[in-house]
Amino acid sequence: MKNMSLRYALLGLLGEQPYTGYELKQRFQMKMVHFWNAHHTQIYRELNKMEQEGLVTAEIVKQDENPDKKVYTLQEKGKSVLTTWLLNKEVSPPKIKDEMLLRVSLFQFIPEEEAIGFLQESKAHHEQVLNHITMWKEETYNEEVMEERIGEYLTTEYGLLYMKNWITWCDWAIEKLEKRQEKK
Amino acid sequence: MKNMSLRYALLGLLGEQPYTGYELKQRFQMKMVHFWNAHHTQIYRELNKMEQEGLVTAEIVKQDENPDKKVYTLQEKGKSVLTTWLLNKEVSPPKIKDEMLLRVSLFQFIPEEEAIGFLQESKAHHEQVLNHITMWKEETYNEEVMEERIGEYLTTEYGLLYMKNWITWCDWAIEKLEKRQEKK
DNA sequence: AGCTTCATGTAAAAAGTTACATGATTGC
DNA sequence: GCAATCATGTAACTTTTTACATGAAGCT
DSSP states (O other): OOOOHHHHHHHHHHSSEEEEHHHHHHHHHOOOTTTTOOOOOHHHHHHHHHHHHSSEEEEEEEESSOOOOOEEEEEHHHHHHHHHHHHHOOOOEEEEEEEHHHHHGGGGGGOOHHHHHHHHHHHHHHHHHHHHHHHHHHHHHHHHHHHTHHHHHHHHHHHHHHHHHHHHHHHHHHHHHHHHHHHH | OOOHHHHHHHHHHHHTEEEEHHHHHHHHHOOOOTTTOOOHHHHHHHHHHHHHTTTTTEEOOOOOOSSOOOEEEOOEEEEEEHHHHHHHHOOOOEEEOOOOHHHHHTTSSSSHHHHHHHHHHHHHHHHHHHHHHHHHHHHOOHHHHHHHHHHHHHHHHHHHHHHHHHHHHHHHHHHHHHHHHHOO
């Protein structure tokens, strides 16, 4: 059985309004950083497939300054495929590959100062993403949008909590390692 | 350029003590649920490759009651490959595919009661994982193990925080949706 | 009678990544 | 001069998942 979550993610974004592949990639980066990601080549491929299957239609738009673009519009068939999936009860657990945490879990193999430096870097990374989401939230949500796109608002708040949580944990872990160092 | 993080994860686990592929799969489930996962077929294939490359050695152990098993032992070459990777500065951001959050972000397409039901289920799922990690922590860590396997302890604490954070967010989100329902 | 645990795999398909390609415009 | 933004893609490759296979022991 195929999974095809990327397909549903794209259909969901197109449920908002028509977009190009390029814009869809940006949407992923803007509001889904903390729970999804897709490479642009993957997005273009999937959009082509969906067009062939009649879930979306494409229209080429000519531009003066920039190269032509291909705007995809959600069709009825695509929308029904999406809602069927959304109402489907089975839920699969998150698939996470966090290389930073993998490395942290192997700290016993490297010197303490390397470990601390690594945590500081990871912290900086998560702080950046936190800023990114905070900015996105500020420029996107008002009462109206929150009512209309409630799901998106909920996951944005999740992203904020997730990043803050990471940073808090990171501070705690750095402190733990520093105390260990002092003992020696 | 190849990524091969699975390889490093396996080498890291084998750094602890020799294991079979089957046991390695269980280790993943036990202590890495919240930041890594790998299918058993993937693990067996990678172990074979690493044996051929001389990073690990394998020994077949006969058992009376159960089928034969193949115990893998980390070699010097494997250990140096691992530490080289661990000390390498470049860090890649986490790759997360969270289908639950994807669905939440698309709540505008389904009725509110479905959304609430879905959040309750997801909450239950994360509560289960929280219990799982809590049990793992209790039966594994004492002062001694915490000193020896500091990295693992740090990531276990992270897992706990991650799950608690999810649950807190879930309660908040359910409340948000319930209030919206009342208004109508 | 059917499910789980133990234990290891092959083959094929699907999903995701990397390298490369094109080409104009704008900013440092 | 070099990098980034806009915009879309192909081909090759790597990684992950699924379906299938084997077979005994113990539990419900």
